[in-house]
Amino acid sequence: MHPTTPRIAIIGAGPGGLTCARVLQRSGVPVTVFAHETSVAADPQGGTLELRMTTGRTALRAAGLDEEFTAIARPVRREVRLLDHTATVLLQDTPAPGGPDRNEVDRAGLRRLLLASLTAGTVHWGRYLRTLHPLGDGRHKAEFDDGHTETFDLVIGADGAWSRVRPMLSDDTPHYSGVTFVETGIEDADRRHPDLARLVGSGSMLALSAGKGLLARRHSRGHLLVYAAFRGSQDWALEAGVRVTDTEAVRAVLLDGFAGWDDRLLALLRDIDGGFINRPLFALPVPHAWTHTPGLTLLGDAAHLMTPFAGGGAGLAMLDGCELARALAEGSTPDAAVRAYESTVLPRAARTAGYAARALATAFAPDAPKSMLRLLRADRP
Incomplete structure (x- = not known):
């Protein structure tokens, strides 16, 4: 890392932000996470997440949490059935044994796992980012809605679809x-x-x-x-x-x-x-990109919000967080690390978001389900 350890803030305590914080701390890099929820119990975090070996599971291995994840995860039943409005089955796709390994986990369980892996006091609850003020040399003063302010050398926007960090980098908003x-x-x-x-x-x-x-x-x-x-x-x-x-x-x-x-x-x-x-x-426009700005970057939905038809959004956010943390731990300077990260994440996100947009259009096309049948029979990312 930089000879003078930079002050790093992660805005958002979802899977991507928490994974980034865990990998940073595991590499000896201090970080502070700001969550708008008043406590972990304030957000029910319902639903189930599917984590693929190439995204979320890769991130969990880098975070040293794969064994703990395996203990709370379940194998994914990956059968896909496509029907028409008469309930006629047009396609029943059951992958053969030994196919790509995927697991699912309750959102709340994954969040508890990631939070428990962080140093006590890492997450500051009840801090909703109001705005960022550029101070020069990549530094930004973060102003929160309770009036609290802090200055950071790098602010990472992991704050989801309606990110408060994104407007500092991009004029694009979700449509x-x-x-x-x-x-x-x-x-x-x-x-x-x-x-x-x-x-x-x-x-x-x-x-x-x-x-x-x-x-x-x-x-x-x-x-x-x-x-x-x-x-x-x-x-x-x-x-x-x-x-x-x-x-x-x-x-x-x-x-x-x-x-x-x-x-x-x-x-x-x-x-x-x-x-x-x-x-x-x-969804954000495809592709969504921004001009590199010292002291700021994005991950997860803040960087590449897409419709759910590509699948694995949480895993992709976790992979973003892992790769950014690794780049920061191994890079010569924080700015060089962020540049390297952005050069990887933006093209990857564009490919996945492009598929998600095509799949959504196909599923709800006038000739569906025939259009979807063609897509499901083709290779998917």
């Missing part, structure tokens, strides 16, 4: 993709809804037709994560005169939107446990 996912779920499907469990299979199911889709993915303990997906306004609920918190009203709107679909598929909306969560899909 609505034109597709919205409405999330819900079904518990204990194998016992309580065996017909649905058989329909979804052991992995993921996509039922597509002319700009709409019912998607389901099997998680642990028989849980089915379900999405009603469609092209349209992100303000669809407002335009329909319903509140997303009104479960019965939203269900009626969705069932009307999927009228004519096979009743076995509509059961994914009828037999839910709990309510609905509105998730309009946003």
Whole structure:
């Protein structure tokens, strides 16, 4: 590292930022992480993440946490089924044994693992970045919403889709993709809804037709994560005169939107446990790049927000964090390290984001599911 150890701040305590902090500390480089949540318990961190050997697992090995991860992870059931709106199975892809190794883990479990690996006091909770003030020579003064300020030689934006660091580097902002996912779920499907469990299979199911889709993915303990997906306004609920918190009203709107679909598929909306969560899909332009600016850089969604059709977003963020930390630990100067990191991460992100954009357009094309069938039969990144 630099003869004078630089002050490094990571804004954001997601998987990418925490991985970066862990690898830095393991290399003897001090770092401070700022999280907008008031505590680790303030964010429920629901859902499941899939970590691939070439991204998230590579990062965990570099962080010295692969054994601990294996203890809390589960093998991924990778079967993919593609159906049309009549519930006819067009493709059932079950990878042969010995294929690429993938594991899944609960978000909360992964976060606890990463947090426990850091030196006590590394994460400063309840610090929401308001703005950054350039001071020259790559230094920036970080101003937080509680009035606290600190000066750093390098600020790493790991603060997600609506990053507060990104505007210092790029004029680009996330744009609505034109597709919205409405999330819900079904518990204990194998016992309580065996017909649905058989329909979804052991992995993921996509039922597509002319700009709409019912998607389901099997998680642990028989849980089915379900999405009603469609092209349209992100303000669809407002335009329909319903509140997303009104479960019965939203269900009626969705069932009307999927009228004519096979009743076995509509059961994914009828037999839910709990309510609905509105998730309009946003993405940064492809490719997203920025002019190198001393003292600043980005990783994860802050750098390359994309729709989920490429898969493995958390793993990609963790790989970003790992590679940036390694470059900083091994580089002659922090600025040279950041330049080297950016020269790698930007082309890689552009390739993955490009695939995600194509896959989204294909899944919700007028001729879907035929268009998606062609894509699934082709090689994927």
